[in-house]
Amino acid sequence: MIITYNNKKTEDEILKKEEKYFLPNFSENTNKLFYGDNFYIMKALLHQYNMKGQVDLIYIDPPFSTNTVFRADVDRAQTISMGNNSDIAYYDTLIGDEFIEFIRERLVLAKELLSDIGSIYLHIDYKVGHYIKLIMDEIFGADNFRNDITRIKCNPKNFKRKAYGNIKDLILFYSKTKNNIWNECYTQYSQDDINKLYKKVKDGRNYTTVPLHAPGETLNGVTSQAFKGMLPPKGRHWRCSPEELEKLDQQGLIEWSSTGVPRRIIYADEKLGKKVQDIWDYKDPQYPEYPTEKNINLLKQIIKTSSNENSLVMDFFCGSGTTLLAAEQLSRRWIGIDNSEKAIEIALKRLDAEKNMYSLPRELVNCTDKKLKKVA
Numbered sequence: 001m002i003i004t005y006n007n008k009k010t011e012d013e014i015l016k017k018e019e020k021y022f023l024p025n026f027s028e029n030t031n032k033l034f035y036g037d038n039f040y041i042m043k044a045l046l047h048q049y050n051m052k053g054q055v056d057l058i059y060i061d062p063p064f065s066t067n068t069v070f071r072a073d074v075d076r077a078q079t080i081s082m083g084n085n086s087d088i089a090y091y092d093t094l095i096g097d098e099f100i101e102f103i104r105e106r107l108v109l110a111k112e113l114l115s116d117i118g119s120i121y122l123h124i125d126y127k128v129g130h131y132i133k134l135i136m137d138e139i140f141g142a143d144n145f146r147n148d149i150t151r152i153k154c155n156p157k158n159f160k161r162k163a164y165g166n167i168k169d170l171i172l173f174y175s176k177t178k179n180n181i182w183n184e185c186y187t188q189y190s191q192d193d194i195n196k197l198y199k200k201v202k203d204g205r206n207y208t209t210v211p212l213h214a215p216g217e218t219l220n221g222v223t224s225q226a227f228k229g230m231l232p233p234k235g236r237h238w239r240c241s242p243e244e245l246e247k248l249d250q251q252g253l254i255e256w257s258s259t260g261v262p263r264r265i266i267y268a269d270e271k272l273g274k275k276v277q278d279i280w281d282y283k284d285p286q287y288p289e290y291p292t293e294k295n296i297n298l299l300k301q302i303i304k305t306s307s308n309e310n311s312l313v314m315d316f317f318c319g320s321g322t323t324l325l326a327a328e329q330l331s332r333r334w335i336g337i338d339n340s341e342k343a344i345e346i347a348l349k350r351l352d353a354e355k356n357m358y359s360l361p362r363e364l365v366n367c368t369d370k371k372l373k374k375v376a
């Protein structure tokens with residue numbers, strides 16, 4: 001399926017668009033924060049720093065086409081001011097096909113930067129997210145679509161309009177190939193979960209039981225043989241060999257029903273918790289330093305799961321640097337890009353306050369001809 005709109009370029013035209021920035025010599029041993037337009041910086045990373053296939057994880061939280069000017073007043077550190085005197089953080093004024101093409105051009109370059117074990121997470125809202133999904137299918141391949149994660153962003157509000165309250169946005173997750181980095185994450189069971197899922201109690205420990213057989217008959221394998229003189233039910237096979245079943249029984253890990261049916265005992269305290277599902281509750285900070293600043297624990301979840309220590313993590317709409325901070329804390333290398341002076345100022349302030357002693361030094365690269373007034 002192809003989405004068409006006015007002025008849609010071919011991928012070749014995007015990749016061949018002329019370069020605008022000339023980066024300083026590459027230093028391998030620094031994390032880098034770039035100030036400038038992410039399109040031209042990504043082009044320069046690809047051609048001047050040969051970074052094709054070097055990035056294991058990209059998270060981006062671009063403007064959402066809200067037709068809004070976002071302001072931030074850092075002097076009133078605890079508030080976001082919408083007053084006229086406060087500093088402009090960024091403009092979110094592209095709409096329609098212009099917005100879609102703005103995102104698409106950057107995603108084409110992002111794909112070039114991703115490694116073969118890499119993943120990209122794109123944070124967006126319900127108004128434009130479905131168009132972006134089609135664009136991502138086109139660029140990364142519908143086969144590499146992994147999840148549409150629902151992110152609960154705030155507590156329920158009393159919306160005035162005639163529609164349901166909106167408390168979520170979405171994160172579209174794609175991998176470059178099927179071989180993406182995946183560090184399974186679990187959330188701890190609550191007492192409520194334990195009471196529901198592990199109702200039985202033995203020696204003070206909550207447990208549940210699961211069948212010892214599974215669908216499908218094995219014709220000649222050991223899992224079709226008798227255990228304590230009992231064959232698996234018709235059309236099914238034992239989950240392991242009768243020898244292993246015997247060992248489980250000796251360890252007290254088999255429960256026998258009154259009619260003599262064996263079931264495997266699973267203790268709650270031996271499980272790592274619940275596999276993380278696709279609805280996440282990571283509300284945004286109540287007192288952000290930057291408008292649209294994201295919850296750092298959301299970023300930690302993504303970085304832990306889809307990158308390894310020492311992976312290179314990139315956020316080319318990095319705003320106040322939440323992704324970079326999370327990457328720093330989790331000992332990943334990082335690259336951040338933003339074209340807002342306010343964003344760079346706040347990102348540096350946050351990074352300097354929380355520098356991980358094991359991480360690389362950071363380098364600020366100003367790709368524009370503007371002087372960053374408030375940055376040393």
Ligand SMILES: C[S@@+](CC[C@H](N)C(=O)[O-])C[C@H]1O[C@@H](n2cnc3c(N)ncnc32)[C@H](O)[C@@H]1O
Nearest residue numbers: 037038061090293294317319320322338339340
């Ligand atoms: C939604 S905010 C990101 C907020 C960020 N996730 C955080 O936690 O602070 C989007 C950012 O994209 C930046 N941006 C918009 N267009 C850009 C461009 N062409 N190049 C670089 N940055 C851009 C804006 O300045 C803004 O800081």
